[in-house]
Amino acid sequence: MVLARARAVDGPDKPFRFAEIKRRELDEQDVLIEIKFAGICHSDIHTAHGEWGHVHYPLVPGHEIAGLVTAVGPGVTKYQIGDRVGVGCMVDSCGECENCLRGEEQYCLNGNVPTYAGVDKYGEPTQGGYSTHIVVTEDFVVRIPDNIGLDAAAPLLCAGITTYSPLNRWQAGPGKKVAVIGLGGLGHMGVKIAHAMGAEVTVLSQTLSKKEDGLKFGAQHYYATKDPETFKELAGTFDLIINTVSAVINLDAYLGLLKLDGTLVNVGAPGEPLSVNVMSLIGHRRSFAGSMIGGIRETQEMLDFCSEHGIVPNIEVISADQIDEAYERVLASDVRYRFVIDTSTI
Ligand code: NAP
Numbered sequence: 001m002v003l004a005r006a007r008a009v010d011g012p013d014k015p016f017r018f019a020e021i022k023r024r025e026l027d028e029q030d031v032l033i034e035i036k037f038a039g040i041c042h043s044d045i046h047t048a049h050g051e052w053g054h055v056h057y058p059l060v061p062g063h064e065i066a067g068l069v070t071a072v073g074p075g076v077t078k079y080q081i082g083d084r085v086g087v088g089c090m091v092d093s094c095g096e097c098e099n100c101l102r103g104e105e106q107y108c109l110n111g112n113v114p115t116y117a118g119v120d121k122y123g124e125p126t127q128g129g130y131s132t133h134i135v136v137t138e139d140f141v142v143r144i145p146d147n148i149g150l151d152a153a154a155p156l157l158c159a160g161i162t163t164y165s166p167l168n169r170w171q172a173g174p175g176k177k178v179a180v181i182g183l184g185g186l187g188h189m190g191v192k193i194a195h196a197m198g199a200e201v202t203v204l205s206q207t208l209s210k211k212e213d214g215l216k217f218g219a220q221h222y223y224a225t226k227d228p229e230t231f232k233e234l235a236g237t238f239d240l241i242i243n244t245v246s247a248v249i250n251l252d253a254y255l256g257l258l259k260l261d262g263t264l265v266n267v268g269a270p271g272e273p274l275s276v277n278v279m280s281l282i283g284h285r286r287s288f289a290g291s292m293i294g295g296i297r298e299t300q301e302m303l304d305f306c307s308e309h310g311i312v313p314n315i316e317v318i319s320a321d322q323i324d325e326a327y328e329r330v331l332a333s334d335v336r337y338r339f340v341i342d343t344s345t346i
């Protein structure tokens with residue numbers, strides 16, 4: 001058993017505090033990881049604030065984990081001590097259902113085990129990456145390519161895969177017009193990845209304040225959604241729209257920006273329901289879809305894609321004492337473009 005240092009929260013309105021958490025003894029297939037960096041995802045905030053329903057407190061969030069392997073169980077074959085590895089939003093699944101067998105463990109029919117705010121196969125609550133160590137079964141660990149720093153790698157484990165997966169599935173590529181709504185953690189990764197896939201990318205942000213950044217990330221066009229002219233000018237333009245917004249937006253307005261047969265994929269996950277007028281879909285045979293992170297195989301594929309294309313997130317590394325402040329800034333859309341905790345400061 002390893003005693004890890006961590007930052008935990010005791011309730012929806014409580015600040016983060018120091019905590020010690022127990023990581024289990026290594027089982028046959030387990031890997032002990034010394035966490036070096038952990039990204040702050042807006043999902044951490046939704047969860048810590050109880051917006052997605054009841055959670056078990058104290059809660060240690062964090063599902064964008066990058067670190068080094070420091071011990072392995074006797075049956076581990078894929079990893080060795082010293083390997084640079086990552087862990088994303090899930091740490092286990094049944095491994096036997098139709099979806100797991102397809103490599104889509106995130107959609108495990110028996111429920112995947114989330115990295116935090118879940119219950120593992122031993123009946124223990126899972127605790128996430130705002131900590132110094134974690135024990136994970138090797139099948140839920142991925143390898144971080146050598147040319148990506150561990151700090152920059154962390155956000156790829158959620159923000160990277162959550163945007164890569166729908167861009168891949170809905171075939172963003174040459175000749176495709178792709179829009180990304182919201183230029184935050186997920187959004188800025190979506191822009192970089194869609195651009196690298198060869199698509200013509202447009203950012204739909206609330207204002208033009210981040211335009212220069214958006215164009216640097218690879219967008220060709222950048223529009224303010226606060227300006228009603230945007231919706232007139234872009235009507236019927238896109239093959240694919242990825243909505244990364246953490247709050248409720250007027251979906252019908254955005255569906256109107258799709259071409260015939262276009263698809264709007266929602267990855268943003270506000271606690272409140274989003275409504276759709278079916279006429280927005282019927283009119284031009286449009287689709288409205290959702291997508292959740294990606295499977296382990298696809299996560300490795302995404303890391304290798306980012307390595308090959310030189311894609312890394314734009315990060316601001318913070319100390320563990322700055323988590324509350326970082327949450328405030330994310331909520332104010334003042335993130336450029338992912339906060340990453342240096343876990344040596346915990
Ligand atoms: P984030 O960094 O806060 O980015 C969200 C962006 O949405 C903001 O930067 C802002 O962009 C825009 N936005 C925020 N409030 C808005 C409002 N009221 N109206 C319009 N736009 C608004 O968050 P994130 O970490 O990227 O996560 C985004 C969402 O995806 C969260 O709900 C998170 O839980 C969810 N998520 C889902 C999955 C999945 O598997 N589906 C995985 C990870 C995260 P602008 O300033 O450019 O307008």
Ligand code: ZN
Nearest residue numbers: 041043158159
């Ligand atoms: Zn996340």
